[in-house]
Ligand code: MF3
């Protein structure tokens with residue numbers, strides 16, 4: 001039973017095209033940050049890089065000022081899971097694992113995505129965790145695409161696919177109490193998207209539904225703590241965490257990964273039949 005009536009904003013194809021523009025700005029900001037990650041770089045340096053890419057494209061960093069959040073990105077290092085505030089004091093070191101989360105609003109429409117990147121030579125077990133997080137995100141996206149294609153998909157099919165992929169990847173914690181969300185004219189909209197659970201429940205996966213899918217996993221416990229800064233979420237057991245995210249739009253012919261440069265074409269092509277793949281080639285980007 002739902003505690004409240006969900007407010008679901010279904011988007012028209014024209015609105016989804018606008019969301020794609022915002023999504024590509026986020027993709028470009030993340031690519032610029034990925035290229036800059038290295039020992040000696042500060043998380044404030046990465047924040048400045050993202051903000052410049054977003055503003056040069058005519059967008060606004062959506063995180064800045066969100067409930068008073070001071071940064072343009074969240075830069076969560078090692079045991080930090082999400083929402084860590086960038087700082088000139090935080091210098092990246094060889095072996096760190098950093099999750100970079102970035103959002104932009106362009107012409108009133110939002111994009112939101114995250115990547116997890118090793119800093120130099122990093123423990124292979126941590127690199128593997130980041131890969132499993134990424135795999136699980138794509139499993140969730142593929143489940144959403146399949147669900148809209150069959151016409152029988154339900155929201156919790158996504159979390160079920162994420163969880164199944166994480167469990168298949170190894171022994172990881174799936175962070176409790178956090179998940180993905182609807183996205184559109186606000187960064188956070190209904191519905192909440194769990195990263196675990198039983199399939200076949202929740203709202204129907206319909207064309208026009210736009211979601212941010214964002215697995216958060218740890219080398220240990222699923223439990224987290226929010227620090228006294230009111231933002232930074234860390235693992236309770238201090239184990240290292242990974243967080244990845246894409247914003248997607250459901251179309252009648254599958255899923256369009258709005259924050260992937262290729263629209264998700266390559267990964268969805270591998271995971272689905274050709275018909276179910278993203279239609280990024282036929283859509284202006
Ligand atoms: N990208 C985050 C999310 O998916 C939001 C960051 S919170 C903010 O929920 F305060 F930094 F904006």
Ligand code: CO
Pocket residue numbers: 112113180181212214245
């Ligand atoms: Co998000």
